[in-house]
Amino acid sequence: MKLxxxxxRAIEKGVKEDPRRKGAVDTDLKKAKAEYRKLKGVxxxxxxxxxxxxxxxxxxxxxxxxxxxxxxxxxxxxxDVAEILLADRLCDKGMKIDLVxxxxxxxxxFSQLDEVMSIQCGIWExxxxxxxIAEGLMKGRRDEVARTIASRNHMxxxxxxxxxxxxxxxxxxxADNCVARYLQNIFDTEKPEKIKGVLNILKxxxxxxxxxxxxxxxxxxxxxEAKSGAGKIFVDMTGGTSPPDGVxxxxxxxxxxxxxxxxxxxxxxxxxxxxxxxYVIAGHMASDNLGVNLLLDAIDRGGNLKVVCCSGFKRLxx
Numbered sequence: 001m002k003l004x005x006x007x008x009r010a011i012e013k014g015v016k017e018d019p020r021r022k023g024a025v026d027t028d029l030k031k032a033k034a035e036y037r038k039l040k041g042v043x044x045x046x047x048x049x050x051x052x053x054x055x056x057x058x059x060x061x062x063x064x065x066x067x068x069x070x071x072x073x074x075x076x077x078x079x080d081v082a083e084i085l086l087a088d089r090l091c092d093k094g095m096k097i098d099l100v101x102x103x104x105x106x107x108x109x110f111s112q113l114d115e116v117m118s119i120q121c122g123i124w125e126x127x128x129x130x131x132x133i134a135e136g137l138m139k140g141r142r143d144e145v146a147r148t149i150a151s152r153n154h155m156x157x158x159x160x161x162x163x164x165x166x167x168x169x170x171x172x173x174x175a176d177n178c179v180a181r182y183l184q185n186i187f188d189t190e191k192p193e194k195i196k197g198v199l200n201i202l203k204x205x206x207x208x209x210x211x212x213x214x215x216x217x218x219x220x221x222x223x224x225e226a227k228s229g230a231g232k233i234f235v236d237m238t239g240g241t242s243p244p245d246g247v248x249x250x251x252x253x254x255x256x257x258x259x260x261x262x263x264x265x266x267x268x269x270x271x272x273x274x275x276x277x278x279y280v281i282a283g284h285m286a287s288d289n290l291g292v293n294l295l296l297d298a299i300d301r302g303g304n305l306k307v308v309c310c311s312g313f314k315r316l317x318x
Contacts, residue, residue: 003099003167004066006299011054013298014174017181019238020122028055028118048108056173057112058105058240062158064167068098071304075101075296076311077288083311084160084168090308097308100161102170103288107158109170113240114146116173120239124247127234127254141244175291176238182294183260183282184235196226198233198258198280206316207293211286214314218286222264224278231257231278237287245271252277262287285312293317 001009015025032051039047050060072095074087079102087097105113121134129137161168183202192198202208202219212218234256236243242263248271251259258278272279293316296307307315 001070001304002066003061003064003068003070003169006070006099007061007066007169009299009301010171010174010295011056011059013295014056014059014171014177017177018119019126019177019180019184020119021126024122025055029053048112057115058109058170058172059174060105060107060109060170062107062109062168062170063161064099064169068167070098070167072097072306072308073099073101074308074310075292075313075315076309077103077285077292077313078311079104079106079168079170080157081160084157084164084166086310087166088164095308097166099167099169102157102168102311103172103175103292103313105170105172106156106168107154107170109172110152111149111154113149113172114142116240117142117145118239119173120243120247123239124250127251127256129250129254133250137244137247137250140246145241171292171295173238173240175288175295177291178294178298179287179291180235180237182290183237184233187233187235187260192230192233194226195221195224195228195230195258195278195280198230198260198278199226202260202280202282205290207290207314208283208286210289210314210316211283215285217283219280219282222269222279222281223272224258224280228278229257231255233258233260235259236261237282237291242268248272248277249275288312289314289316 018025036047074097076083079100087100090097121138124134186201192201199219208218232255236259242265245268252275260280260282262282262284297318309315
């Protein structure tokens, strides 16, 4: 398939699995179009026009025209200059790499990471939060993330890909949407009574079993005990990065008893303990593997793509 088709299928899948209320994606796209119409001069010329068709600012084609034929993809959870050079070296050794695909964002997609955090507000609305409360809780954390990433060298890997003529793409929130929806559907259907049951469900998933065998970074209990009642379970795995600590107390008040996440900050851990919430860590790399695998299954409908794994990724088809 062409690079552009690969990208469009990924965005289509991300939209399909978006955990917010129906219409949220259309609202985001309309806002982007309205913003673009108001701009003039250099602001209009520098506007990221993909925002008008793709609501996820951290998922982008970083290098390539879109017309490249894609047959073999080098896929990694993180791609930096080293992995771009690896792709070039593999080409020298006779393995033609048509695309390098990263899960975590790079380039412009990285510098815009804070923009996708509004997705979390939409998710909290489905749990009973008002929009005003959700946005109020998010503002400080979103500003913190924006300040943190502003100082980074966003273009290192992108510049390397351009110099070597290698198509490069990152698919972040679109993959995270997939894993969040996938796990939430399982927990909503099976309704495990205890935290032990939550862990058992996660350990049935091939990506988490693989992580347990290879890296030792599989599911574990951060807060609570195996015998603790699971209650209402919330899967927190999309929306750019970890949520503000202040939302945790509100989740408890909304009836959530157990959070299943990729990882948690120390400050969040302390609040979870004080609120008597259960927190199950599914595993960051394992969860990212699950999301990317679900996304690749949707993209590669005919099973014709050759996937070369690197940087913490293991291809597991369903």
